[in-house]
Amino acid sequence: MADQAAADFEPALDRLIEPALSGLADGLAAESGLGVYEQRAVLDGAREALTAALLRKVNRLLLLELNAARVTGRLTAADSAGRWAEWLAGTRRPGFWASLDGDYPALARRLRAVIDNRCAAALALARAFAADRAVLAGLPGVGPGDLVEVEFGAGDSHHGGRTVALLRTASGRVVFKPRSVAVDQRLGDLLEVVLAGRSQADRIRVPEVVACDGYGWAEHVGHRYCADDAELSAFYRNIGHWLAVMRLVGGSDLHAENVIAAGPVPVVVDCETLFTPHAKAVPSGRGLANDRAAERVADSVLRTGLLPGRGQALGWRGVDSSAVGALPGQQPAISMPVIIGAGTDEARLGYQMVPAPAAGNHPSPDPVLSRYWSRVVAGFTELTEHLRELDRRGSLAEPLNAFADCPIRVVVRNTETYMELGRMLWHPASLHAESPAVAQAADLMAKHAANACAAPGDAAVIQAEIAELLDGDVPVFGTTPREGRLTGPRGTAFGPVRNLVQAALDRWRTADLELDRQVIQGTLVSAYLNEGWLPDAKPMIASRVTVDRLDQRRRQAAAKLMHGVRDSAIRAEDGSVTWIAPVLNQTGWSLQPLSNDIYAGISGVAVLIAAYLFETEHDRADAVSGLDSLLDDVLRTLRAIEDQDHRQRAQASMALRPDAPGGYVGLGSRIWAWLLLRRLGITESEDGEVLRRAAALAAQLPAAIADDGNFDLFRGMAGAVVPLLRLAEHSGHTQGSDLALAVGDRLTAAAIVDDRGARWGNQQFPDGIGGTAHGATGVGWALARLAAAGAPTGDLAEAAFAFEETLYSAKLAGWIDLRDGEHTAAAWCHGAGGIGVTAADLMTPDDLRSRDILRRAAAATWADGLGWNHTLCHGDFGVWEVMDRALTAGVAPQGVDRAALDAQVLSGLEEFGAVSGLARDAFAPGLLSGVGGVAYQLLRMHPECPLPSVLVPDPGEASPL
Template sequence: MIHVAGDFDPSLDFLTAPALAGLSAKLGSIPGLAEAEARLICRRAAEALEETLRLKVNRVLLLELNAARISGRLTAETPQLRWQEWKATAERPEFWPSLTEHYPTMPSRLGALIDNRCAAAVELAHRFATDRTALTALPGGLRGELACVDFGTGDSHRGGHSVAVLHGSQGKVVYKPRSLAVDEALARLIDRLAPRLPAGSSIRVPGVLIRQGYGWAEHIQHRYCADEAELRSFYRGVGHWLALMRLIGGSDLHMENLIAAGPAPVVVDCETLFTPHVPAKPSGYGDAVDRATDLLSGSVLRTGLLPGRGVSLAWRGVDMSAAGGLPGQQPYTQMPVVVDAGTDMARLGMERVELGAVRNHPSPDPILVHYWDLVLSGFTELVEHLDLLDRRDELAGLLTDFADRPIRVVLRATEAYAELARMLWHPAALHDEPAATGRAAGLLAQHAENLPGAPSDPEVIDAEVAELLVGDIPFFATTPARGRLDGPGGTSYGDEQDLIADALRRWRDRDAALDREVIRSALVSAYLNEGWMPANKRMTAPLIRHQDLDRRRRRIAAGIARTVLDTAVRGDDGTVTWIAPVLTSDGWFVQALSPDVYGGAYGVAITLAAYVSETGQGRADEVPGLDGLLADLLHTIRLAEERDAEARRTGPRRRPATPGGYVGIGSQIWTWLLLRRLGTVGSAEAVARAGALAGQLPEAVAADGVYDLLTGMAGAIVPLLRLSEQTGDQRWSTQAHRIGECLLSLAHIDDRGARWPSTAFPQGLGGVSHGATGIAWALARLADSATAGAADFRTLAASAFLYEESLYDPAEKGWRDLREMDDRRVTSSAWCHGAAGIGLVAADRLAREGDPRWADVLRRAAASSWSKGIGWNHTLCHGDLGNWEVVRHAIDAGVGPGELTPEYLAAYMIGSMDEHGPVSGLSRDAFSPGLMPGVGGMLYQLLRLHPGTSLPSILLPDPDNQCGWPHTR
């Protein structure tokens, strides 16, 4: 969609006037439609049509305006007057025909689009006039004269047809140009199931009026819950929906398909039931990854109800799920906009926009973490009842009603079609349509190679492209009894199959434990941060016992190691992975582990290597099979690196990986160097693989838009410096120097200091992971090692540290978290955005510089970490074992909180894990083997609690980190 800032509205009357005159005449002749109603429908259809047309032709008009300007055809004195001059030209009768030479197929395509939309409006009017008396039977149904029509409330399909909302003098109804028989069957199924649950269920679908090939639905009014009881009922109902959609193969249940009507989560568009399951295609990353992908694609995650982030270009990082899409937890997106409109300099630009509010939430500020246990319990409750019905041979009979009712199957994401449609309406595509359609067909064929179930048949692909050429989204339909799909242009696709029998088979064969774990884990995808979510309460402080500390430490560590071993997904080819919440540059996803240190495979490799190493030194108990697991994981990592290298050499150009020190190439580099230090891999392999990865950094840095330590270019600096030290190759230190120069040019500096604005956080941030302290640390390390430019890097680092200091709030005794711009009192004590990370950098600088100001920063950071950061969970990123490290540094530096000793601190940590078990910050019960957000980091820190260990800290991306306890220096 292209938004217009200002005046850019040349008349389209030449295009629409004949068709609208015909539309008016046809509407005026419909029996049962009042004259005022006919005029209303015509006017509203014309408005919707004009909006659609402008989205198609704006780029052509901008190009023609620019051509007129640069060719000298516009002679008025000012840009505004030249715009008016061109606009007058564009409104002459000969203007549009004159474009045919440059855009030969545009008239016919626009004509087809206009005719289709007008015909669809006439059909809607006929159907309304025929059915208007019956519409009063729907709850809140339309009564009296037609007062308004909202056309185009969804995508258009099959000849310009789309959903519309009709308003009467009283009431509203929703017109749907498809069969609503499946909606009726689903309502009947709910009516049969809900009374059998102990407390019933609040779930429902709109009431419907079924007609041949179309229907009318109750308009659901969004309402927030009135009290806590209604909120609990709503979230329990979300769990019921998850269970029911798991059974009947529901999919595509995004945020616009569910409306919160008080305590009732109402699914308003339930056409995508009994979705066929197509096994994942081999990825080249190993059997384990493919198996994990297939397990997830057949799990409750496929419903679309659970939080999850988008990956397509326009919606990257956006949570479109029915249960997610939280206010304040969506990224800003870039939308096309006409800039300098109203002048002859008008052109297409991009505008940063915030997604608007939706109607899927039962409260204005939903706190999912407070109610997620109800989602899980609601899911479990209905699943157990459905299993009981199946054991009684009653379940299959409940589904037979769906057999012959039309359903829709979404084979490609609507966003993918929308991207192609934008390409096909580009001026270049309108100038040479055969070349453009060939490219589009090629892209769809390539898409089919990568996406299970997407059509690869050239005839079907050509029909899909034909639909896009006239402004429609391709539509595939079938019935559960038939299975073979009816596609665009009269095509068919796929094999005939009994989709009800397939859904029942998948229900009976499901991995019930995986479904429950996916529900627990998916909660984190609703949040933008590194995974910490507000818990209901802190864990109780443990009883401090100094007895048998090492035995208890070993027992807890071995227990975690066995859990990591037992939860692995293994492949027949010796590969291994885990299914867990994974942080990427686009947000959180439940998937096979990603290739990084933060929560991915590289971080797990570090943990396993450390455990094997410590076992060999007698400081950890042996866990049978763990060394084999490490070998399999390294094999998987090697395979992935080689697969990616081959794809870069021979495949199409890819989006570059991020360069970051925890998520990205920088993290992979320092993993290999640390594995070398631990003796897990040989020196030759470690530096060779690190060097190959470093060779990818220039492209990654060029594409970087966040700059930070976690995912951005700053995170690659120290790994590059260490690689240069270990190899003697100055290429890598030179590359680190270039990154430093980039950061110099990107910094925003004022009297408060230096910070690095990004699209997501234009104000800049503090802290280690995304903010000023992390970038300053990397620059300070660069200054320590550099010859040329050292003074500039040191000055900029000092300025960034100054900015961080400006965020310290003496009253709150902590550093402000600028993600919470609405509340200036919010401070953070976590590693990622607060005191723990700031304190660790202070400890590192204190060890290197000896400047007492760093001791003061460390003192304040440790005090904040101990008083505010302890007791929420045990993770490194935002929990006890990240805060433990900064407090321990402060104790060693003589600036620790109160009378704390290393022994007391160790007893506290071990006691807490004894009492509560390992608690993740993701959603407490969710499992992750990851280093920073999961049990992997807890295990690593438990190993470091032994006084004889030489394991380095991994809370700064430095494989040769010497900022350890006195015995490790």
């Protein structure tokens, strides 16, 4: 995405670029195949693109020079706007840019490279158009006619300022690609074989192309929304077809801008990254099981880039750039540079949150993926089976071998990495002292290569990459599938010689297609910022509820789930273990090996297995073989993850970003997981390992809290309060309680308090929202528990509950969910479920208000919370928790008793099987969002079970269970 901080400096570039543009005009005039107006179209497009490219490079330097002129008194106009105009006029005088050579000795050379390269690329495009215009008329949507407009810069620049360009003629549009399009032709030929006999109108395709020497032309594909449900269904089936084809040919990097929705047909408009070499994962230090699971995921259908996933790179954290995802309303805002005080002599660089860019990849204005996701899975399955049959017949070899000599691109470092390095290398400090900046960039790239399996670590290759960045280009690596060895910038090369077609075919033939289907199903959750936001499937209410043999059925259902947890584990000979499942981390949902949090991670699985063994020992659960050794491996893995994190932080050359402090995702969750494991009988070593590990996690909290912009219970600092208080109680030391008090001070200072009560804003909802996981009730609960420990936070807790009460609608009989502001929610995370559980936790015998809240919450969850899935977070077993509390307090809805409650959830579980959220068919062992929580609640159904609820982040008192 282009920086947003440039436009006001455009006049400053006039003297810099006009000589080069004049030369370009002369070159265009000498081209006999271009008319005068066509020359003007190329020149205007080049000027616009060159100006934008240069401003992204020099806006920080110009701001620095403006500030220097202001503070040294060189500007004498009467007001700030006048001084700005005075300074800007100075930049247009002869000698301005030359005057910067002393302070920025690298500037002139590097600017000249950018300018000359861009102008040369524009002239080359114009000559290509003039030479090829007759043949271009045959491409769909072009036709005859003069060139009217050229839009350069559709994508990054490579190889000396060359970019994709969009050309408009008098009769249509055409796309210029500054690379060979032979791979596009061969992919089109492969589709003809694979989809023979299918209608051309609604099957997957690539644009028609014209191949030339080192470049090509492509049909411009216009975006069109689907007309009806039938077209939408066909579109998502076709996505499944693309997944099958790209799985075969090793396709990657198919992000949102590379796919255009043309009605029911998703058209892949950039397919240069086929036959991507397989790279073995770098050891993580988290155990062999984690590394193998990560490698399996990375080599699955997920690598295509088509499926939803959240970015990890700085500036793009949480952004879903996939071709199927990137949903409107489900993207975080992105921090982009802007000029603050533009038009004054006090202008400075700042940052502004802007929406993530939209593309033409969606078939409807507001896609409801969950409604059509089964079509994606079905499309992948049906075409994969057809491909298998073609392979058995020997019909794939010829169209695949036809790719052997096609130039392809291999992405060894993602664009975001290059963007950040480019910004650093074009910083004024780097322009002033280029050599230290280059050395720093080389060091960062070498470290990146040590942790990114595909990235080159060879010093010569890295220096060539840096040389490209200094010239304003993004480095490109390529090869042919027959050769395999990568060629890079400035004539460099690295990697082994290998037949990439055969390698891709071998991997496809041995692929775990069941894992691929699970990956497709599991990635659905990554498209949404909050799982369960759009429950679109039909409710799963039991058609027949039976109350007989409840305890026997409870035990059988729990044991069945634990068999699933055991059997789905990925284990390794070093004693490590993990699962591949949807995981919620700081950037959103992703399909990966489990993290170490309690919500959906391995800490929660440890608690689950320990709890099941505890209940088995007390004859309240049926024995499941192998759980003892599985728990040992889970704990060994949990220790390895924590130890590796500690090593990385200790060895880092600069401070690493702290983990979140939250009570479900973050440090707080890991603290109370260890404390609950201690209560469940996990034996302390001589050095008091459990408490030592909990204390070590707590020691990271001050930095996490200082860095945290979230205040909620889930990821934010409020979630650490009760785990810290319990740590103090378990350990007898004040470290935990002192930190909890400090969190209380931060929450007090950050509160938004008015006549409605108190709440806490965040990036997505700056005015705050209600609910337990992310809203006022959760923070209020933490403050109330802190007040019970003696802190002066009771009034603020009451104010938080008062705000939540303003959201209650008597008409709708529930609490309004401010995410859309129109509907109530019944789930634990955002609705009545969590509100009821926290009220019950705080309720004292004479607390009539909490009792009334629990009564209303139980009624709301019983009416609206059943049937979406079975999870604790937003499903039937979260409803069970509220109803259990309401029955104990005597405020359950009329006609509901404990047998009816247990029978309802058990019957639904038996009829539909355990279903976890949007990823309905993906097995997820997580405690809050997966089937692990279902098993945990089944244990708690026994009337003598002492296990604490996990719907408040509280492991309980220091005594053993």
